[in-house]
Amino acid sequence: MSDQFATIITDAIKQLNSLELPVWQKTDMFSTTYRGRQENVVNIVKTACQLAYTDSTHTVYELTFSKGCPGDTDADHYLNEEITPIKLGKTLPNMHVDCKYSFYAFGDADYMKDIEQIVNMAEAKGLNPEGMHYATKLSGSVNDLFDYFNEALSYAHEHIRHYVMEVTISVNSPSVSSN
Template sequence: MSDQFVSVILDAVNKLNQSELPVWSKTDLFSTTYRGRQENVVKVVKSACQLAYHDDIHTVFELTFSKGCPGDVDADRYLNEEVKPLDLPDELKNFHVDCKYSFYAFGEADYMQDIVQIVDLAKNAGLNPQSMHYATSLSGSVNDLFQYFNDALSYAHDHIRHYVIEATISVNSPSLDE
């Protein structure tokens, strides 16, 4: 939350775009979509968050991870890309984040067992999951959070045909001081 939000966003996007990304991307009026192999997408999204991070700016990131939508076919060739390191600046920091997320399993009769497994992965990651209305809150480092997202997506990929994770990540919130 800054009156310089345009430069914060564009600086991060420009730094990210200077690397040869192993994902397909498209930016529109509302967001940027990345498609590709799960590990590469998680890595790119994490890097975007890290590049936008400033010690003194309250930042909120809205994320959606999904698999299984039959209409989602743009750039399918990126789904088979090898896992690649990103050539990014050395300035990527590990910082504290607070997150709320919801996991949705579509077309699954007994989806609660999968949600329990997804939440248990957060416990094992040390992210202190707390139940809230229609969501779970997490707290920890950006590195641990995105490792958890990768682990949760791997679990979901192996057990569920169609799923969505909706997440809101907050950094440097002034509400924490209250």
């Protein structure tokens, strides 16, 4: 929530694009899409959030993670890339984040056991999951949150054919102190 929002967003993406990333990437007028091996995508998205972070700016990130869409085949070869850490030459912040997410399993009749397992994984990570209408709220460090995303998506990859996880992350929200 800054009058410099466009610069904040584009600078973070430009910093990432200056690196050799092991993913397919496309930016359009709505978003940036990263496609590739799950661990690489999650790490790149976390890094983008960290690069856009400043101490005094309320920032909201909208993310979608998915698997199983039959028409999504662009650059499939990136799905087999090695796990590659991002090397920026600087330390990135491990800021506090608040998050709400919804996990949707498609085509599985008994999906609630998988969603329960995924939420329990957040509890084990210390992210204090709280139920809310059609979502789960999490709170913790950005590193713990994205480590959890990797674990949850790995579980989902092994147990669910087609899924989508919709995520909203908020940093420095002025409404947190009023809750």
